[in-house]
Amino acid sequence: MGDDERERNVEVVRRYLRTFVTKDLAEPAELVAEDVQIYGSGTAVQGRHYVEGAVSSPGLTVLDQRIVQFWGEQDTYGLLGGLGLLPDEPIAF
Secondary structure: OOHHHHHHHHHHHHHHHHHHHHOOOHHHHHHEEEEEEEEEOOEEEEOHHHHOOOOOOOEEEEEOOEEEEEEOOOOHHHHHHHOOOOOOOOOOO
16 A cells, blocks of 8 residues: 555545544545445444444544445544543544
């Protein structure tokens, strides 16, 4: 993977994570593949409609600037906030 592709994929993940702050569900529609695969709690589901109900995603697979897989089920943002490791003001993206 080249540096340009890596940066584009990083931006996709940043945009996805921003939805946890903005609650804008239009953003995942642009970023997540229609047939995304989601793995967690010993189960696997497929489809973008599951993403809209998701609250966490510690592992993401990005291909062609689209999220195609989610792995896990922890609320990393909530964990960092609970540990006092996030600033009090909203994070600028």
